[in-house]
Amino acid sequence: MEYARLGRTALRVSRLCLGTLNLGVRMSMDESLRLMDRAVEQGINFVDTADQYGWQVHRGFTEEVIGEWLALGGGRRDQIVLGTKVFNPMSDRPNDQGLSARHIIAACEASLRRLGTDWIDLYQMHHVDRTAPWEEVWQAMETLVQQGKIRYVGSSNFAGWHLVAAQEAANRRHFMGIVSEQCVYNLVTRHVELELVPAAREYGIGVLAWSPLHGGLLGGALRRLDAGTAVKTAQGRAMVALETHRDTIAEYEKLCADRGADPAEVAMAWVLSRPGVTSIVVGPRTLEQLDGAHRALALRLDDDLLAALDRLFPPIGNGGPGPEAWAW
Template sequence: MRYVRLGRTALEVSEVCLGTLNLGVRAGEEESHALLDVALGHGVNFVDTANQYGWQKYKGYTEELLGSWFARGGGRREKVVLGTKVANPMSDWPNDSGLSARHIIASCEDSLRRLRTDWIDLFQMHHVDRHAPWEEVWQAMEHLTGQGKVRYVGSSNFAGWHIAEAQESAVRRNFLGIVSEQSVYNLVTRHVELEVIPACVRYGVAVLPWSPLHGGLLGGALRKLSEGTAMKSSQGRAAEALRTHRGAVEGYEGLCADLGADPAEVGLAWVMSRPGVTAPVIGPRSVEQLEGALRATRIRLTDDVLAALDVLFPPVGKGGPGPEAWAW
């Protein structure tokens, strides 16, 4: 496993991040614990979750599952760089969501209890809160980092100008600010190339793409549908995108077949090759899917293949960052 710095920090993380959205939901507790053990055995030290994950059973369930895994000992917690999130509603009560100082601090305490740990390595704002002034947000984050309960702060689903605004506010307080940004990024959804990734590169913020296979669309969806083995790729964002991008997906799966490579591995290798990307967040449901994702770390796509992928899935506008992408 290769390790990379998390943005401008000195923290080292594996070049893939294990997302836990499926753990405890599409995979049972013992199966999830086994998958986590295999990932750690392969050197994957970066694990991402959120306080809301597991909502299909109840909010907070996935954090509890991770807490029970850490409780098995063996240095599991000490080896893992752990990220979780705050902002999404945890109940219908008005102060149980968003980025108020009250909710940030209370949410951190709740996550620590569920995760059975004394600290969170990466506490991420799941969404921007347009009602919370950055002075309030950073006051709360400074409080938590000062207590040693949070090591670093990250963001998720931010616009480029949110990142810039947040960072400039943090600089005025002599605070480290945001060190990572999780954004949806894959061959089908490339909007972050316009402004989010350029902002992250400028401020030394790690880019952590989520849904690198667009919900399974780029994991051989057409082949799986024809074989009757499609699960995730026949639902949600993948099924919706397939109606629009069927021709491109056909071409993509044909290209992967010509390369003798699995579509899921090619799609993940493409994301990992992109400028500014630190570690994609993968969401395997099984050890087999995990090992496929790890094989993708060894794939290096040639310039010809990258060009062919750009033809099938063109970048937004004229390509590259704004304003060049639309202005000239």
């Protein structure tokens, strides 16, 4: 396993982060527990979840599944860097959502109970709350840090300028602020290269890429659909994107086949190779998919393959950060 510092912190996290969206939902409890054990055996020390995950059963269910795993003991809690998130509605009550100080603190307490732990390593804002002043947000986060309930604060699905505004407000309070930003980043979706990644690198904020396969689209989608084995690929963002990217995906799968490489592993290796990316968040449903993500760590893409990928999935505008991407 490879490890990297999380942004400007001294905390070291695995370059594969175990995403938990499938735990207990698309997998049985026993399968979920075995998957987490295998991840740790492979050296993954970074686990990501959110308070709302598991909504197909009930909100908070995924945290409860992780709590079951942690309760098995054997030093499991000490072996992982555990991240969860706050923002999404947890009920129909008007104050049971967003980034008010009240909700941040109450949601953290609820997550700790479900997870069965005393602390959260990385507490992430799941989305920007345009109604919450940064002074209020940071006051709540400072309280949780002082109480020992969280160690670091991260963001998710922010724009570049949100990172700047949040970090400058934290700097004025002499608070560490944001140490990571979790954003969608893959060959199909490269918008973050314009401003978000440059802002993150400037402020020492680690980039955690979620959906590196774009919901399975880049994991051999056409092959799986033809074979009748598609699960996640046959729904959601992958199917929507396939309507406009079918020809490109066909070329991509042929390119990978000609190289003797697995499409999913190539897609993950590409994101791992991008500047500023600390970890990719992978959400395997099976041990085999987890093993494939592990193999992607060792896959090095040569210049010819990188150029071919850029031709198939061109960066936005002139490529690279703004303003050069759209101006001079």
